[in-house]
Amino acid sequence: MRFVLDELYDISDDEDVSPFSTDEPSPDEYTFVNEKEVDIPRLKLPRQHSRQSSEVSEKLDAEYEQLLSQLNLRAKLPTVESIPTVVPGSSGQASERSLENSASPSASASKFASSGSVVAHDTRDILSALANSLVSKMNQLDIDNSAQVQSVRNAKRKAEEDRRRKEEEARKHQEELAKRRREEEDAKKRQLEEERKRQEAERKLKEEKEQQEQRTRDEQEKALIAEQARRGKTVTDFKGIEKTFWHYKDKILQIKKEIVEPVKQMDVDTRNLISRHKRKINPKFGQLTNSNQQLQSIQMELFGLIDQTKANQLAYLWVLNFIAKALVHQSETEVRVKPESALPLAKLTLALMTRYPDLKELLMARLVKKCPFVIGYTCKIDTEKGRSNMGWKRNSDDKWEEDTSYDERMGGMVTLFAVITRLPLSVEVINQQQHPLPISYSWRLLARIANTSQDLLTNSHFVVLGSWWDAAALQFYQAYGKQAQKLLQLVGDNLTSAVAQQKYVGAARLRILMEEWQTSGIKSFPEMID
Structure with a gap:
């Protein structure tokens, strides 16, 4: 059986007619596999009758039969790559049409192989193979899609893990920084606390x-006084007095070098704080009156201001030094004209020295610098250095001050010193510490002046003794009894008689005070009121 390959397809009218094409086949002679398709050529197969089949079978050459038997139709089936993708959800009709279209070339080729029964069998195999390929492709697509989804999920999970890891690292870093800062602050606090404890x-x-x-000096002083009383005479170590004098003069230089100058180099905030304290402290001494209530109020205010500087040792010492200068200045100006004002000032001074022991040395240095009589020191005043050592001042015209002015200033400072020595400690501390300037300092002042060489005595010495007498003679007599009586008699009678030829005004007044004592008793400053 022979046929031309072009006879299998129905060429569309739109295409050029091949010179080898035949007339339109008769429906009785051919059957069309894809008769309804319009986009592709139709595949036509000759209708076979039983008779024709037998004739065809009888007319096939042995050579063609051998070729047909060797023909492998499955090798012509489309592979998975060549099968078009089937969209899920498409209609069954479209799927079958696609299968028919895909199977048309194979069905056309199968005409070479066998009869209609062979074609039907091969068509089922083709459809089955196509279905398997489609299922395999869908499975593969599902696998690829699942893999891609899983890949995206893995990427998102990794990104989230990275974000969390970075956040955790940032949080740990911040915690580490905070911990380090806390440790540094704690270390600094410990260091400051250790420094504070060390300083304390x-x-x-x-x-x-x-x-x-001080206790040792007091005991030595008492022993000396007792020895002097026993012998009935005084023993004065003038070299020791001079050594004490220069100790306090050097202390003034030390204060300037170690306190005053360094404060000028401190930071602005600290200097401003000190200046504010200075402005607040300075007026307090002038506000003192004869009222104990006013004294307590001023005393508490000063305690508060001084305590605020204790955290800085340098500022603390500077404030105490300023207070020492202010106390001495107050005695030079107000006490010199109103001696009884020394009582509230002395009470305040004693309270400050009791609470702040560092004040004593600073105050004594200031007193000795301006009034060396408080330690019984005397030197010649016939030289510039001698006058300077004895506390003389120069006026604005660079001349030495008048004798009267000098004597009044010395009297005011000795009055403050004398009142301090005869005041008792407060009941709060009387059993806890020693008096910073006890009454023995008054004995030492009197005894040293009484033993001073007569050629060094001036009117100023007797003015000082008279000022001391007004301020502390009564309490001195109460403290030492008969021994005090002897010493008062010595300075009031014997000493004044020794300089009678000089006719010192101060000596005359001192003798009057002694005579009043012998006739009517010793008078003292009026006590303060509540």
Whole structure:
């Protein structure tokens, strides 16, 4: 059986007619596999009858039969790559049409192989193979899609893990920084606390040492007084007095070098704080009256201002030095014209020295610098240096001040010193510490002046003794009894008689005070009121 390959397809009218094409086939002679398709050529197969089949079978050459038997139709089936993708959800009709279209070339080729029964069998195999390929492709697509979804999920999970990891690292870093800052702050606080404790320990050790030295000096002083009383005469170490004098003069230089100058180099905030304290403290001494209530109020205000500077040792010492200068200045100006005003000033001074032991040394240095009589020191005043050592001042015209002015200033400072020595400690501390300037300092002042060489005595010495007498003679007599009586008699009678030829005004007044004592008793400053 022979046929032309072009006879299998129905060429569309739109295409050029091949010179080898035949007339339109008769429906009785051919059957069309894809008769309804319009986009592709139709595949036509000759209708076979039983008779024709037998004739065809009888007319096939042996050579063609051998070729047909060797024909492998499955090798012509489309592979998975060549099968068009089937969209899920498409109609069954479209799927079948696609299968028919895909199977048309194979069905056309199968005409070479066998009869209609062979074609039907091969068509089922083709459809089955196509279905399997489609299922395989869909499975593969589902696998690829799942893999891609999983890949996206993995990427998002990794990104989220990275974000969380970075946040955790940032949080740990911030915690580490905060922890480090806390540790640094704690270390700084510990260092400051250790420094404070060290300074406090040094201060306490210094106070204990000073108190011990003071107790030793007091005991030595008492022993000396007792020995002097026993012998009925005084023993004065003038070299020791001079050594004490230069100790306090050097202390003034030390204050300037170690306190005053360094404060000028401190930071602005600290200097401003000190200046504010200075402005607040300075008026307080002038506000003192004869009222104990006013004294307590001013005293508490000063305590508060001084305590605020304790955190800075340099500022603390500067404020105490300023207070020492202010106390001495107040005695030079107000006490010189109103001696009884020394009582509230002396009470305030004693309270400050009791609470702040460092004040004593600063105050004594200031007193000795301006009034060396408080330690019984005397030198010649016939030279510039001698006058300067004895506390003389120069006026604006660079001349030495008048004798009267000098004597009044010395009298005011000795009055403050004398009242301090005869005041008792407050009941709060009387059993806890020693008096910073006890009454023995008054005995020492009187005894040293009484033993001073007659050629060094001036009117100023007797003015000083008269000022002391007004301020502390009564309490001195109460403290030492008969021994005080002897010493008062010595300076009031014997000493004034020794300089009778000089006719010192101060000596005359001192003798009058002694005579009043012998006739009507010793008078004292009026006590303060509540």
